[in-house]
Amino acid sequence: MREQRSRAFYILSAVFALYVLFLYGPTITITVLSFQGPNGGLTFPLNGLSLHWFHNLWAGIGVPNVAGALVNSLELGIVVTILTVVISLMAGLAYRRRFAGRNFIFYTAIASLTLPSIIVSLGIALEFQIANQSISGLGDTLSDSYGGDDVHGIAAILGALGNGIENNFQTLMGLFTSGLGAHLTWTLPFGLLIMFAIFNRFNPSYEEAARDLGASAWQGFRYVVLPLVAPSLLGVALFGFTLSWDEIARSSQAVGSANTLPLTLEGLTTTVTTPVIYALGTVTTGVSFLVIGCILGCVFLVQARRRRYGSDAGKGLL
């Protein structure tokens, strides 16, 4: 049955190998160079092997608040992942039925995926700035009108509110408000598209069987649908975390005073001239690979388990 491989196969295999080298070569290079000796520079040759630059990174020398940025990115990434999985799953379930506005939301998601991130980021920044200006303005107005000592009742409460805003309010912008929203506009379209792919291949007869056996809607979801789609949800989680962890364009104007890891890294490209930046790169890529490895590993495990225990058809009654 097997025919001889054509010449095209060997040529294309070589092209593919070159592409993979192109894809991974640079990352491998900086991973190697991050183990430079203390006197090593940004390029080859390696001046000895050491963990000097990782130690340097850990000590925070010469690098402004990297640990803080790393924690910020990690926390934001986890929140984005959870929200992406939950919101996408709910949306995926909704799209199994007709509802008004389904086309509108679908095309909004596609638009959110394709329109330039700088525009989305600017828009979110402006939205929050206007909200900030309005709140401060309201505070000033209330404070001026009712902030005196001779007001009573509701006016006094409004006055106190105005003073409170004047004294305490700074900004609504932040990692978990505008930043979170910015990241979700990037991860949710991917989540929604993956859910479409999942439910297009989903066999509704399992669910119908559950319902025929008297399961409630919630039971049908909890014990039938959810276990069936769970491995694919891991895929959504993978996109959610990695896209958030590496996001830079949408975060750029929208995270307020906090910094995420990619933003810090971008800043470092112009200022840092030692391999410490490679060490940071290795750590960041390491986290990405760890997450990718864990999730892909889980998916393969679940699939292997399903193959083993999946069906007892033809094995007789127990």
Next chain:
Amino acid sequence: MADSTVAESPGASLRGTRAAPRVRKAEGRGRPYWQIAPMAVVFLFFFILPLIVTFVVSFWNYTGYSITPAFVLNNYALAFDRCFSPAPGFCTTFRTYLSTLKFCAIVWAVTLVIGFTIAYYLVFQIRTNTTRIVLALICTIPFWTSNVIRMISWIPLLGRNGLVNQVLVGTGIVNQPIEWLLYSDFAVALALVHINTVFMIVPILNSMSRIDRSLVEAAYDAGASGWQTLSNVIVPLSKTGIAIGSIFVVTIVMGDFVTTGIMGGQQIASAGKVISTEISALQFPIASANAIVLLVIVLMIIWTLIRFVDIRKEL
């Protein structure tokens, strides 16, 4: 993972799901609405409203630290400053867009050739599904790692004392290191190709894996050569994937400012970079005007490309 799932679901379409569950019409009619509500709210507050705000603010005034409502066209006038004068050479906007469009064209052409070749190899030359999934994953995994790091990774290779120059000088091909490898147009184009080829591979792979093999065999049987089969059967049937990949690549490059910034040594202008510079100078209304101009251009490009596809058929 998801890419392979998408690739593996031939014939599945959104319409399929719409038709399938006819059950339980009466009960729970409101259910889809609260299920879609969280996504709708996120898109409303963080996508639709921001776009509206950007449009509105592009007509506003600004002072040093705040923006004030108004209806002025100054911002657009500034965006097109000196563009319609007799000496259009001074118009930075046209020059910037020309430069951005140049990157678009180069990156689009290169990613299309690479993406099509890789997808063709995976679909028509790889025989087992497992190998195909593994190889597709190898192509996709870098997409899940940091773009900034992947840009930085070129420094030890392309720098003045980088590996490429060391080899070139060492073998005597050039006498002194080439300067234009890093922080140049070349570096920007290279990094954009490096990062965005995946956006071409996945949609083309998706379209190609749905091509009925018997069509290809029929072409061979009818006496078509390899190239004829490719150009008359495979390319036309991969058109949708090519169009979707092109939309991704072109819109990403049009709006890019991070890659241009880092790989261009912050010296090369791009449509996105102009906006980000104006934002850091707190010139929000002018940035908004430029954002709207960019938005219109990107939408025009999408509008042109989308004529070639029915996106919903692809899911």
